[in-house]
Amino acid sequence: MADTVRLGIAGLGTVGMGLVRLLEQNRGDVTKRAGSAIEIAGVCARDRDLDRGANLDAYTWFDDPIKLAESDEIDIFVELIGGEEGMARDAVERALRAGKHVVTANKAMLAHHGLSLAAIAEKSGVALNFEAAVAGGIPIVKVMRESLLGNRVSRVYGIMNGTCNYILTQMEEKGSYFGEVLDEAQAAGFAEADPAYDIGGQDTAHKLALLTSLAFGTEASFDSVYIEGIEQITPTDIEAADNLGYRIKLLGVAVQTESGIEQRVHPTMVPKKSPLAEINGVSNCVAVDGDFIGTVMLVGSGAGANPTASSVVGDIIDIARGTILPPFIHASKDLLPYKQAAMRSHEGGYYIRLSVYDRSGAFAAIAQRMADQEISLESIVQRRPGAELPGISARGQAGAPAPVVMITHQTSEASIRKALEAIEADGHVDEKPQMIRIENL
Ligand code: HSE
Numbered sequence: 001m002a003d004t005v006r007l008g009i010a011g012l013g014t015v016g017m018g019l020v021r022l023l024e025q026n027r028g029d030v031t032k033r034a035g036s037a038i039e040i041a042g043v044c045a046r047d048r049d050l051d052r053g054a055n056l057d058a059y060t061w062f063d064d065p066i067k068l069a070e071s072d073e074i075d076i077f078v079e080l081i082g083g084e085e086g087m088a089r090d091a092v093e094r095a096l097r098a099g100k101h102v103v104t105a106n107k108a109m110l111a112h113h114g115l116s117l118a119a120i121a122e123k124s125g126v127a128l129n130f131e132a133a134v135a136g137g138i139p140i141v142k143v144m145r146e147s148l149l150g151n152r153v154s155r156v157y158g159i160m161n162g163t164c165n166y167i168l169t170q171m172e173e174k175g176s177y178f179g180e181v182l183d184e185a186q187a188a189g190f191a192e193a194d195p196a197y198d199i200g201g202q203d204t205a206h207k208l209a210l211l212t213s214l215a216f217g218t219e220a221s222f223d224s225v226y227i228e229g230i231e232q233i234t235p236t237d238i239e240a241a242d243n244l245g246y247r248i249k250l251l252g253v254a255v256q257t258e259s260g261i262e263q264r265v266h267p268t269m270v271p272k273k274s275p276l277a278e279i280n281g282v283s284n285c286v287a288v289d290g291d292f293i294g295t296v297m298l299v300g301s302g303a304g305a306n307p308t309a310s311s312v313v314g315d316i317i318d319i320a321r322g323t324i325l326p327p328f329i330h331a332s333k334d335l336l337p338y339k340q341a342a343m344r345s346h347e348g349g350y351y352i353r354l355s356v357y358d359r360s361g362a363f364a365a366i367a368q369r370m371a372d373q374e375i376s377l378e379s380i381v382q383r384r385p386g387a388e389l390p391g392i393s394a395r396g397q398a399g400a401p402a403p404v405v406m407i408t409h410q411t412s413e414a415s416i417r418k419a420l421e422a423i424e425a426d427g428h429v430d431e432k433p434q435m436i437r438i439e440n441l
Helices: 014-025 025-033 065-070 087-097 107-124 140-147 162-174 176-189 201-218 235-244 305-320 360-370 413-426
Strands: 004-010 037-044 076-079 101-104 153-159 248-258 260-270 284-289 294-301 347-357 377-380 401-408 434-438
Touching: 004 014, 004 065, 004 087, 004 305, 014 025, 014 037, 014 305, 025 037, 025 305, 037 065, 037 153, 065 087, 076 087, 076 305, 087 101, 087 107, 101 107, 101 305, 107 201, 140 284, 140 294, 153 201, 162 176, 162 235, 162 248, 162 284, 201 248, 201 260, 235 248, 235 347, 235 377, 235 401, 235 434, 248 401, 294 305, 347 360, 347 413, 360 377, 360 401, 360 413
Parallel strands: 004 037, 004 076, 076 101, 260 434
Antiparallel strands: 153 248, 153 284, 248 260, 284 294, 347 401, 347 434, 377 401
16 A cells, blocks of 8 residues: 555544544554555544544544545545444445445444445455444454454354453442442443343344354344343342352344354353453453364454444554455455344243232142243242342232242253243243243353
8 A cells, every 4th residue: 555544533432532542642553564655634523612622633624424434635534433324334335436445343234234334345346444433442353353264163252342341240240230230330431321222132232243244154144133221130040040150141132043043142141260251340241152262262353443443543544555355255245245144943941030919829820831841841930939139129928929949950941931931921930030041151
């Protein structure tokens, strides 16, 4: 590439400003490693007058991201606006069509439109790099797109949302309720003002859909991801998991099965001895199982200005050095159609928590419903009615509900769901059963 590589940065929020700082602070090293000076030729954000804690006067300001994306003054368009549709997507598309390389942190846009954007990038002969879109500072895209190409990947999984991991860790450490910890996390600036996509699992699902495409050579298929968030996890579940030797984590898992690819995001009980159980706070962890490599696990910061800027700059330097790869490993026309495995065919162990009326026959009926589905139980724990457990009110009187926790042996999702529907219909429980999948990862 030329002596100077010119960036247009659209979006000057947390990550955008982290990028500006990194390029200023590490200018010498970045230039040496890139083999070109990396220059910010233009910047763009919604509000020019916002105090961003840095002087941006040295950079040419653009009010319109599209104008920046198509400007003759830039070689690489860095999209840090975010959002699945709208300005981010329009600007990226225009930049690619104008022959500009694109570096983006936008997981939602790529999870939905990655295939069409990749096709435009290929046609224009430019890069569409997105390391920062998956697990912030963890270089998992590069590892999958380059280092692991000799392997057949059978599974990719991990903890890919720092907000959820922080909340679950705090709930465990403090015995607090989900809502309390979420409020604290927002006050401390760990959680977004609107954390719905984080806690609802969609943010993890966006990242997982991209990893699935890289792992299995398929089109990204966000709509095929089975998603459950962490809102329903109670201190009782966390305490019960602890007593049984598990921790609860929000995992994203994509696995190749005989009937297709299973993509799922849900709270998961992992054994305390699993490395995943040791990932605490806002950290992320992504693991890949390959036939020759075995398991590779990367741990690090999945969000934040500096880690995410680190990934963006890695992508920029690749382009400056002339490394232009197909975004999803294969040419977009060679990506396979996504073949989805039905979630109901998922097999595994399950944690079930029921709030059971303490009356004769209730337990026998529940056991029968499980037996009807040929579900074998590994353990059952019943607390006395109104047991003083966090999350269970102390009702205390005879006939009041008592928490019952069951762990099943390997069974199918379809069987568990049928059994729980029948148990609920029988009327021996006073609230919807809680069900958490167990993974021995
Ligand atoms: N909000 C995300 C998280 C980071 O909490 O991990 C950006 O995807």
